[in-house]
Amino acid sequence: MNKCIYCGIDHDLSESDIIPDALTNARILNKNVCRIEHNNKFSDMFESKVINALSFITNELDIKSSKGKKYASYEAVVTIEGTDYNLKLHGDNEIFNGRVLKSADNTQMISSYDQAVKIAKDENMVKPLDVNTIKIEKKIKINNEIFFDISMYRMLSKIAFEWYCSKNSISGYYSEFNDIIKFITTGEGTNPVSVIQEEKIYEMLNQQVNLGSHTLFAIEKEYGEIDVIISLFGLLMYKVKVTNKRPDICKNNFLYTELRTDSSRNELVYHSYYEAEQKFAEDNFMSVGMINGMTLMVPKVMMPIPNAELYPILFNLAKYFIAVDDDITMPNDRLNKIFFTQLKNITQASTLQKKSIKRFVNETFYQGHEKIRLNPYTSNKKAVVLFYAVYLVGKSKEEILDDRILQKILREGLQNLNRKVFIVDDEMENKLKQIMMEDEKYSDVLEVGAQKIMNWQK
Ligand SMILES: [Zn+2]
Known part of the structure; x- marks a missing residue:
């Protein structure tokens, strides 16, 4: 019998988009979430705010909700021949697409020639523009506040919790998740989310994942603490503490998912770091005999296992996250630098x-x-x-x-x-x-x- 992982009820369940549909082209679902209280309501509580604030990024990456027809709109200042126009845009190329533009200071208008003459009522007042030779500059204000907003932290907690539960086929409420459930549903209690500020960690992941991907990575620390690392569009990386002590029923504790903008994905599921290491070693090395009771292993020269190049990176990341606690919850210079480097990669x-x-x-x-x-x-x-x-x-x-x-x-x-x-x-x-x-x-x-x-x- 399926039950909600937040409250345990067994009726009116729904499929929850673990990552909001508007933020990814590669949907992942958790089916054990009740429809209203722990699915629909989250949208108004915190998801919409994040989705709206990230509309420029989703536009750049050609990501849109599977339900909506249009891409999310975002605000931009477009300077045309020296005059500023405040516009709501959906894409790059629709600035002159049939509408009437009014300058920010209300002194100029741009539209099709016929329409402009109609509005001005005097042909002499209308100056023709050649859109192919005029100078156009688009400026978008990117505010990084949303990345440190409580709405973002609640959304990331939800993603980490629902993803970890789905990978462990959890059905029903477990008190071990009490803290994170409280934070997701009310915004109260200890914030389980922090931001990773080590540049080398970003560089490491950049090598392995596609541009604009969401990456999720679960590791188990000592005493059964479960942390989920989330790289959001590759822009910033967060660590979410899902529980201090995992329920015994959770067997899969070394997990990896990359969700790409072209809707493809890449996934690894293991019980533990140790099991992943064993698998990697077995498949890539073979025994060539024993010396003094020690097995001698050499690398196989044949086909490597799928994702062979991913394992060493994940092992290094896991080692880092298990040993280091150097995260923050407020922006600083170090993090701003990382953020703008990553953003530049995406937009260019x-x-x-x-x-x-x-x-x-x-x-x-x-x-x-x-x-x-x-x-x-x-x-x-x-x-x-x-x-x-x-x-x-x-x-x-x-x-x-x-x-x-x-x-x-x-x-x-x-x-x-x-x-x-x-x-x-x-x-x-x-x-x-x-x-x-x-x-x-x-x-x-x-x-x-x-x-x-x-x-x-x-
Ligand atoms: Zn529920």
Whole structure:
């Protein structure tokens, strides 16, 4: 019989999104959560606040709720030819998409020419703008307060608790989780969440996970304490103490899940650090005999086990987290530096997956759009990479796309892409623009590419 892990009731249960649906493309569920009190209500209590505050990040990573049609909107100041406009944006490319823009000081308006003449009632008052050559600058204010807000700490506690329970098939209420349940449901009691401020730990994980992934990692400390480390979009890493003493029924205590923005995932489940170590050693080494009662092991040269490169990193992380307690709950200079480095990686790199390319094409090559001419005076690294991808698709002889063909086209067109993360700096941005603009027919090639991408169904 299934029972709620918060209160133990056995009726009106629901599937809880362990990570709110709006924050991930790779959903994970816990089925033992009652529908109203411990699922629906959390949304208003703390999840909505976090989701809204992170809308710029989810836009950058092309993450949206599976229920909603649109991407979450975020506020930006867009400076067009020196005048500021406060706008709510859903994506990058919809600034001029049919609407009337009013400047922040209320002295200027931008819209389509016909509409502008109608509003001004005098053609002489209207000045034409060429959107392909004007200077546009977009500024987004990123406030890192949300990352240290109690709503965030409650949401992370919920994620850690529900994930750990689901990996241990927990049904019903266990008093060992009393403290964390109290904090999640009321915001009272000791905050079990702290923020990791060791730069090397971030670097270690960066090597292993994809850009923008959520990573969850559970370890057992002495005396049965369970800590869950959560890396949120790879931006910040948190440690959540789930319990001081795990219930005996919880057998899986060395756990790892990576949830990627392309909705794929990577997972390890072991009873303990020790068991993971045994498995890793057995599969990667073999015995070549005994000397003085000691077994001699040598590495296998054949195929390594899946995730072979992940294990040593997890062992190092586990060793660190078991030995070191150096976390904080308030921002400091050290952490701000980490945060902005990680944020820069996310906003300057493009993941180039089906979802982001389709979204870009739908927003840019909508019906009735003007011929695309690249604006040499505006910098938008993500858009340039996506334009270049569309351009490559347009040039390619392939008519029908699928994931494999797209990756092949991109790989051949961007030699640098054989790295996991493709960072676009100013130089790369200019180079890609230049390649396209030197092609007299690039506008037409873009249309061909966009059409192929629009025709690409499931
Ligand atoms: Zn409940």
